[in-house]
Amino acid sequence: MKGIVAGILLAIVGVILWLTTERMETPVISLHKAGLVLAIVGGAEALFALMGLGKKESK
Numbered sequence: 001m002k003g004i005v006a007g008i009l010l011a012i013v014g015v016i017l018w019l020t021t022e023r024m025e026t027p028v029i030s031l032h033k034a035g036l037v038l039a040i041v042g043g044a045e046a047l048f049a050l051m052g053l054g055k056k057e058s059k
Contacts, residue, residue, distance in 0.1 A: 004053070007046025014038030 017035030024031055 001049075001053070003049030004046050007042045007044070007049055010042030010045060011039050012042070014040070014042055 014035045014037070017031055018039055019035070021031035021035060
């Protein structure tokens, strides 16, 4: 359950960062791109946690 919540929170933060920092420039990495990566990683983490939960219940 902890992995699902962490993945959803990470995805929400990533989407917010992705939507709000399109015109902001930083010297190292674009916050717009970092937000997109966080959203994808958060979604994948939540999905894998759900799959693990489903496998655990079916045993």
